[in-house]
Each structure stands twice: as structure tokens, then as C-alpha cells.
Amino acid sequence: MNTRLLPYVLILPVTLFLCVFFVYPFILVAQEAFVADGALSLDNFRRVFGHWKFPLSLRNTLLLAAAVVPVQLGLALLMATMVNRMGRGRDLVLYIWTIPLGISDLAAGIIWLAIFEQSGFLNSMLHGLGLIDRPVNFLSYQHPGIVFLAIMLAEIWRATAIMLVILVAGIGLIPKEYYEAAEVFGATPWKRFLRITLPLLRPSLQTALVLRVILAFEVFAVVAALGGTLFPVLMGQTFVYQFELLDRGAAAAIALVILGISIGFTLVILRVLRVPKGARI
Amino acid sequence: MAVATRPDPRRTGRLVYGAAVVLLCAWVLVPLYLLFVNTLSAPETVNSFPKSFLPEMDTGSLAFFARFAGMLDALWNSVAVAGLTMILSIVIGAPAGYALSRFDFPGKATFRLLILLTRAFPLPLLALPLAVMYIRVGLDDTVLGLALVHTTLAVPFAVLITFSLFSGIPLELEEAAWTLGCTRLSAFRKVVLPLILPGITASAIFAFVISWNEVFAAAVLTIENRTLTAFLLQNLDTSPLHLKFAGGFILVVPALVFIFAVRRYLFAMWGIANR
Numbered sequence: 001m002n003t004r005l006l007p008y009v010l011i012l013p014v015t016l017f018l019c020v021f022f023v024y025p026f027i028l029v030a031q032e033a034f035v036a037d038g039a040l041s042l043d044n045f046r047r048v049f050g051h052w053k054f055p056l057s058l059r060n061t062l063l064l065a066a067a068v069v070p071v072q073l074g075l076a077l078l079m080a081t082m083v084n085r086m087g088r089g090r091d092l093v094l095y096i097w098t099i100p101l102g103i104s105d106l107a108a109g110i111i112w113l114a115i116f117e118q119s120g121f122l123n124s125m126l127h128g129l130g131l132i133d134r135p136v137n138f139l140s141y142q143h144p145g146i147v148f149l150a151i152m153l154a155e156i157w158r159a160t161a162i163m164l165v166i167l168v169a170g171i172g173l174i175p176k177e178y179y180e181a182a183e184v185f186g187a188t189p190w191k192r193f194l195r196i197t198l199p200l201l202r203p204s205l206q207t208a209l210v211l212r213v214i215l216a217f218e219v220f221a222v223v224a225a226l227g228g229t230l231f232p233v234l235m236g237q238t239f240v241y242q243f244e245l246l247d248r249g250a251a252a253a254i255a256l257v258i259l260g261i262s263i264g265f266t267l268v269i270l271r272v273l274r275v276p277k278g279a280r281i
Numbered sequence: 282m283a284v285a286t287r288p289d290p291r292r293t294g295r296l297v298y299g300a301a302v303v304l305l306c307a308w309v310l311v312p313l314y315l316l317f318v319n320t321l322s323a324p325e326t327v328n329s330f331p332k333s334f335l336p337e338m339d340t341g342s343l344a345f346f347a348r349f350a351g352m353l354d355a356l357w358n359s360v361a362v363a364g365l366t367m368i369l370s371i372v373i374g375a376p377a378g379y380a381l382s383r384f385d386f387p388g389k390a391t392f393r394l395l396i397l398l399t400r401a402f403p404l405p406l407l408a409l410p411l412a413v414m415y416i417r418v419g420l421d422d423t424v425l426g427l428a429l430v431h432t433t434l435a436v437p438f439a440v441l442i443t444f445s446l447f448s449g450i451p452l453e454l455e456e457a458a459w460t461l462g463c464t465r466l467s468a469f470r471k472v473v474l475p476l477i478l479p480g481i482t483a484s485a486i487f488a489f490v491i492s493w494n495e496v497f498a499a500a501v502l503t504i505e506n507r508t509l510t511a512f513l514l515q516n517l518d519t520s521p522l523h524l525k526f527a528g529g530f531i532l533v534v535p536a537l538v539f540i541f542a543v544r545r546y547l548f549a550m551w552g553i554a555n556r
């Protein structure tokens with residue numbers, strides 16, 4: 001076959017596929033959100049914004065992301081630097097730390113439910129230590145703080161691995177000579193981390209943060225498993241509109257809100273962590 | 282953070298470091314262990330208080346799970362959707378990965394942008410408009426329909442992963458085969474394919490896991506033919522605890538095996554492919 005044409009033939013299937021199942025549905029969802037009763041209008045958005053649960057679920061989603069992502073970033077950085085200087089046992093430790101990468105958000109929610117539910121392991125432990133007489137129903141409306149904590153822990157537990165993998169790969173790309181030179185000049189490990197690892201890791205940090213933040217705004221099943229209706233989030237509201245209220249226009253409108261927040265944050269992260277031309281390795 | 286990496290004084294430093302490694306391993310493993318304890322205990326034990334931290338080795342919960350109406354069908358649907366997603370994303374994605382690694386062509390940058398762009402969108406939301414589209418074309422509530430959405434999730438990874446895998450195989454190997462009388466196709470089959478097969482398998486497994494774990498689109502697009510995740514989600518309010526835990530266990534086990542199987546490729550797949 002003609003070599004000039006061959007690459008186009010090879011990318012044709014995936015391009016067509018993405019046009020039909022990625023580009024086209026997004027046009028549809030935008031259309032659905034901005035059209036009400038056959039005319040162009042903002043009614044769907046008005047209806048969504050006017051509902052008392054909207055500010056709450058927006059706040060919850062953002063709050064959860066703000067609580068979870070920085071912890072994950074710190075933890076992933078710590079784990080990645082630890083793995084980097086590990087000799088024996090590196091493979092085993094890395095395998096264990098990346099296990100949550102393969103675990104679905106629903107399963108993660110169920111796992112932490114085993115700990116926090118009324119007859120669960122946290123209650124059993126507190127009882128065993130003699131701190132409580134009767135099991136406490138932690139995941140109820142009387143304990144909103146604990147519901148939040150449980151969801152937060154489950155998210156941190158589940159989704160730190162994805163950042164870890166990206167950062168470990170990124171650290172592997174930093175030339176060892178920089179560290180050797182820094183050591184010659186007497187830089188402490190902490191200084192080496194601040195002055196070499198962090199700046200040179202910027203592209204990986206960018207990717208890891210973008211991926212993680214977008215996933216944080218999509219949080220859904222963990223919350224459904226642990227909080228139920230106690231902790232409404234945007235993605236859950238989309239689901240409620242689509243299925244319980246059978247209001248597709250409103251569901252599409254929230255979808256666009258999630259999309260807007262995701263794109264907004266992506267742009268901010270790309271801007272803040274941009275790598276100047278010529279500073280790339 | 283500083284304490285764990287400071288070797289000064291050496292001994293305490295190493296001790297703190299070792300303790301931190303063990304602690305972080307426990308952080309991952311203990312919750313998993315507790316799920317296993319619950320799954321391998323009788324339903325009565327799971328609902329009782331206080332709980333033992335050792336499993337009874339009772340298969341009552343799992344048996345209940347297997348007998349629960351619709352559960353095995355859901356399990357089968359999950360396997361079918363994930364299998365189909367795996368095949369589709371490799372068949373569609375791998376050729377593009379090869380094209381990206383071997384050719385420079387006008388439009389390459391745009392194509393890469395399209396692939397990367399998919400990453401900046403909350404993809405499960407695609408399920409909303411597709412639900413309507415599917416009813417029109419008769420794909421609603423089918424395994425294929427859901428597999429197509431999951432392929433949208435998995436195919437960008439398949440492209441980028443195979444791109445980095447193919448880039449790892451020197452073009453010279455292929456060229457040598459051409460000079461020895463191979464056509465492009467036969468050189469690919471005899472030289473590149475055997476080298477790339479383990480990596481392709483790894484990225485196929487990865488596509489399987491993406492689909493296996495997906496909840497939102499599965500719950501939106503299936504009604505009668507629920508996948509396991511959608512089925513569990515739908516019954517969260519009503520199902521007894523031991524059913525939830527057994528279901529969680531069934532969701533987790535393949536993930537453990539798969540991550541173990543692809544662990545060598547994890548960094549090629551996630552780390553480099555994401556740059």
C-alpha cells in the first residue's frame with residue numbers, strides 16, 4: 001500500500017469512532033441542555049440552579065476535591081520519592097501501592113463501608129478498646145463530619161495510586177547527574193527534592209493533577225456507597241435527574257456544569273504548572 | 282516528608298523510612314483484608330456486633346451472592362462488556378498507535394490532540410445523550426451499546442500505550458526484515474508482533490479493567506441487562522450488608538489479579554503514555 005496513505009488508514013478507525021462516540025454525543029448534550037420546549041433557552045439551567053440541592057452538591061463536590069487532591073498529591077510525592085531510593089523489595093512495595101489502581105470506586109466505597117457501618121470494624125475496635133458501649137451509626141445525618149471523612153478516606157485510598165504511577169515514571173526520567181552534582185555541592189536530600197525533583201517533575205505533576213482533579217469532579221459511586229443521599233454531589237444529581245426525575249434537559253445542564261468546572265481547572269493547572277520552552281528534559 | 286528522606290543520623294532515618302513503608306503498605310492492605318474477612322464470614326456474622334478481625338472461612342455470604350436473583354447474569358454481563366471493550370479498543374487503537382510511532386504525517390499533531398482531549402472530559406457523561414441515541418438505533422440496554430461507550434473510555438489509553446510500546450521497538454528491526462524480502466505486513470507479523478504481544482496483552486487487560494470498574498455509564502445505559510457494578514449500585518439501598526461485601530469482593534478479585542499481571546507495564550502505560 002502507498003506509504004503516504006497508510007498512516008491515515010491506520011488512524012481512520014479510531015478517528016471515526018471518537019467522532020461518533022465522543023464528539024457527537026457532546027454536541028448532543030450541549031444541545032439538550034440549551035433547548036427547552038423546542039426553543040433555545042436557559043430554562044434547564046435555571047431549573048437546576050434554582051433547586052436547593054444544587055448549591056449543596058456543588059459545594060460538596062468542590063469541598064471534597066479540595067480536601068482530597070492536596071493530600072493525594074503529598075502522599076503520592078512521598079511514596080514516589082520513597083520508591084525511588086528503594087533497593088530490595090521495590091517491586092513488591094510498588095505492586096502493593098498500585099493495587100487500588102485496579103479497584104473501582106464502587107468497590108472502594110463498599111470496602112470503607114465495611115469499616116464505617118454500624119456493625120463495622122471501626123465500631124468493633126472502639127468497642128474492644130472500651131471506648132463505646134453500643135455501636136454508633138457513623139454514616140447517618142447526625143454525623144455529617146464522619147460521613148465526609150469516610151468518603152474522603154475512601155477517595156484517598158482508592159485514587160492516590162494513579163498519581164503515584166505517573167510521578168514514579170516522571171522521577172525515573174530525571175537524569176541522575178543532577179542529583180550527583182547537587183550532592184557534590186552538599187545539598188541535603190530535602191534541598192535536592194525541592195530544587196531538582198519538584199521543578200523537573202512539573203510535566204508529570206501537570207498530568208497527574210489534571211487527571212486526578214477531573215476524576216475528583218466525577219466522584220459518584222464512592223459517595224453513593226457511603227453517604228447515600230446524605231452527601232449529594234454533582235454527578236449523583238445528574239443521575240437523579242436522569243432517572244428519578246426523568247428530566248434529561250436538567251441532567252444535561254448539570255453535565256455541562258461538571259464539564260465547565262473540569263475544563264476550567266484543567267486550564268488553571270496547565271497554566272500554573274507550565275514548563276517554559278527550553279527548560280524541558 | 283522531610284523526616285522520611287533524611288539519612289541523618291543514619292540509623293533512625295532508616296528506621297523511620299522502613300516504618301513509613303510498612304505503614305503505607307498497611308494503609309492499602311488492611312481495608313482490603315477487612316473486606317475479605319466480611320466476605321468469608323457467614324451472613325449472620327457479617328450483621329452481628331462486635332466483629333471478629335479474623336475470617337471464619339465460611340462461604341455462606343458468597344453462596345447468598347450466587348443465589349441472589351439476577352446477580353450471576355449481571356456478572357456475566359460485566360464479563361461480556363469488558364471482553365468486548367478489550368477487543369474493540371485494541372483492534373481500533375493499536376493501528377493508530379503504530380501509525381503515531383512510525384510515521385510523520387500532516388495532521389499528526391491534530392490527531393494527538395483529539396486523543397489527549399478525551400482525557401480532559403468527564404467521559405461517563407457521554408452516556409446521557411447516547412441513551413437516547415441508542416433507543417433510536419436499537420442499541421439500548423445491550424452489551425454492545427455499553428461496550429462501545431467503555432471503548433471510548435479505553436481507546437485513548439490503548440492508542441497512547443501502544444504508541445509508547447511500538448516506539449520502544451527500533452525501526453531498524455523492521456527495515457532489516459524488509460531488505461530480507463518481507464513485505465510491510467509480513468515484517469510486522471514476524472518481527473514486531475512477537476515483540477509487542479506481551480505489551481499489547483497488558484494494555485488489553487487494562488482496557489478490561491477500565492470497563493469492569495465503570496459504574497456511571499453502566500448504570501445509565503442498562504436496565505434489564507445490568508452489569509455487576511450497575512446492579513450493585515441499583516441495590517445499594519435495599520441489599521443486605523453481606524450481599525454488598527460479597528459483591529465488592531467479586532469486583533476486587535479480578536482487579537488484584539490483573540494489576541499483578543500487568544505490573545511490569547504499568548509505568549510504560551501510565552507514566553510515559555501520559556506525557
